[in-house]
Each structure stands twice: as C-alpha cells, then as structure tokens.
Amino acid sequence: MFxxxxxxxFTRDQLxxxxxxxxxxxxxxxxxxxxxxxxxxxxxxTERLLKETEDGAIQQAINxxxxxxxxxxxxxxxxxxxxxxxxx
Numbered sequence: 001m002f003x004x005x006x007x008x009x010f011t012r013d014q015l016x017x018x019x020x021x022x023x024x025x026x027x028x029x030x031x032x033x034x035x036x037x038x039x040x041x042x043x044x045x046t047e048r049l050l051k052e053t054e055d056g057a058i059q060q061a062i063n064x065x066x067x068x069x070x071x072x073x074x075x076x077x078x079x080x081x082x083x084x085x086x087x088x
Contacts, residue, residue: 008055037065042073056082
C-alpha cells in the first residue's frame, strides 16, 4: 500500500482521464483509479485550484482512500496541501 512519503504513482494525464465532475466545484477520482483504493476521492474545489494543487496532496488523498475502515470517500477541501501525511 502506498503511504505518504512514497512516490507519486500517477500522472496528471492519467488523473484527468478518470476524473469525474459531479457538479460545480465537486470532482471525484473513482475507486477504480488504483487497485488499492477502497473508496473514491471526493474533491471540493474549483477547477483552477485543482490544477494548482500539488500532486503530493492528491496522492495523500488517494492514500487515505486505501486505509482500512474508511467509509464512503476520502475528501479533499480547497486548502488541501502536501503535509506530514500518514504514518503506517
């Protein structure tokens, strides 16, 4: 399982091919994007902010989507940033 501090395992082209627009300022990375994801990633931000968001922050949201016990979504808010992450 990927955890914070590991390499980014996607390209923006791969991400944009699967990214779904749910409604204005709400996007979703489907659970099927990576085989280790248990839930989708729900992103609440403008398209401009999404384009400016660090790949590491998106990877962290994908990592959270792989945690045991997670329910429904991993959520990214407009202030998402690549932080300390998670420890295994």
